[in-house]
Amino acid sequence: MKRLMILAASLSLVACSTHSNIDIDELAEARAAIAASKAAGAERCAPKLQAQAVASLYWAAHEIQEGGHPEEEAELTARAISKANAARTQAKKNCSPAPKKVVEIIKLSGVNFANNSAELTPASIAILDGAVATLKRRSEIQVEVAAHTSSRGAAAYNLALSKSRAAAVKDYLVSHGIDANRLTSKGYGETQLIADESTRAGEAKNRRVELRVMN
Amino acid sequence: MRITLLLFTLFAFSLPAHAGMFSTIDDRANQISAQLQGNHTYHAELARQLANVALEEKSQHDTPAAMEFIRMAEDHAAQAGGAH
Numbered sequence: 001m002k003r004l005m006i007l008a009a010s011l012s013l014v015a016c017s018t019h020s021n022i023d024i025d026e027l028a029e030a031r032a033a034i035a036a037s038k039a040a041g042a043e044r045c046a047p048k049l050q051a052q053a054v055a056s057l058y059w060a061a062h063e064i065q066e067g068g069h070p071e072e073e074a075e076l077t078a079r080a081i082s083k084a085n086a087a088r089t090q091a092k093k094n095c096s097p098a099p100k101k102v103v104e105i106i107k108l109s110g111v112n113f114a115n116n117s118a119e120l121t122p123a124s125i126a127i128l129d130g131a132v133a134t135l136k137r138r139s140e141i142q143v144e145v146a147a148h149t150s151s152r153g154a155a156a157y158n159l160a161l162s163k164s165r166a167a168a169v170k171d172y173l174v175s176h177g178i179d180a181n182r183l184t185s186k187g188y189g190e191t192q193l194i195a196d197e198s199t200r201a202g203e204a205k206n207r208r209v210e211l212r213v214m215n
Numbered sequence: 216m217r218i219t220l221l222l223f224t225l226f227a228f229s230l231p232a233h234a235g236m237f238s239t240i241d242d243r244a245n246q247i248s249a250q251l252q253g254n255h256t257y258h259a260e261l262a263r264q265l266a267n268v269a270l271e272e273k274s275q276h277d278t279p280a281a282m283e284f285i286r287m288a289e290d291h292a293a294q295a296g297g298a299h
Contacts, residue, residue, distance in 0.1 A: 047257035055264030058287065062272075062280055 049087035162187030
């Protein structure tokens with residue numbers, strides 16, 4: 001009776017047998033390929049290919065342990081490797097970081113330049129020194145220096161001028177101790193007007209520099 | 216003695232039933248497919264792939280392997296958290 005019970009319990013536990021062992025020499029290359037694709041973010045950015053690679057790995061492991069099907073074993077192992085490589089390639093393409101968003105705009109009112117140039121006026125220096133202090137105090141923020149022009153003149157010229165002005169402000173901030181890795185610069189030319197340009201005051205308002213805090 | 220035998224019989228059959236041995240592989244694969252409809256996360260995709268392997272092994276009359284793969288598929292389906 002006791003023996004019968006042990007036999008029945010053993011048979012029942014067959015249902016709980018362990019998964020195929022993938023830790024075998026024949027699968028070393030496939031395991032490495034899958035580890036590399038996983039490290040590249042394939043589970044998130046190429047889930048189907050990564051799943052195909054992993055399923056092929058388990059299937060290959062099963063066939064190898066079972067023995068007697070060398071062609072099938074080789075085919076499944078090769079499939080695991082090729083799917084993992086494809087997953088890694090797709091992950092590298094799909095996992096590129098999402099574009100950053102502007103979460104705050106710090107206006108640098110009073111930062112001006114000599115006419116048609118990117119040379120900062122003396123009055124701008126005090127304002128930029130204030131910006132330096134802000135960036136040092138808020139050392140965690142990443143900032144885009146954004147420069148805008150009015151719509152007077154050709155659009156292409158204004159775009160180029162705004163790029164030079166944004167770069168000049170960035171250079172000033174970097175030369176006063178702000179890590180260049182925290183800063184980018186971008187010129188928007190006359191694409192983002194904020195005031196009616198029928199008056200000189202309106203034009204002046206459109207010529208501006210901002211620090212855009214990015215997230 | 217009869218009661219002991221009855222209890223033993225119930226116990227012996229409850230374990231494989233709990234492990235899903237009395238549902239067919241096809242039923243379990245269909246259930247996984249229905250459960251994961253619209254879910255394309257890694258675990259959902261892996262659950263589908265493993266269920267397909269289980270069906271393939273079953274068609275080759277390797278029932279123990281089919282059981283193993285369908286169990287793995289169910290594990291990953293559970294991790295995938297159902298339909299999205």
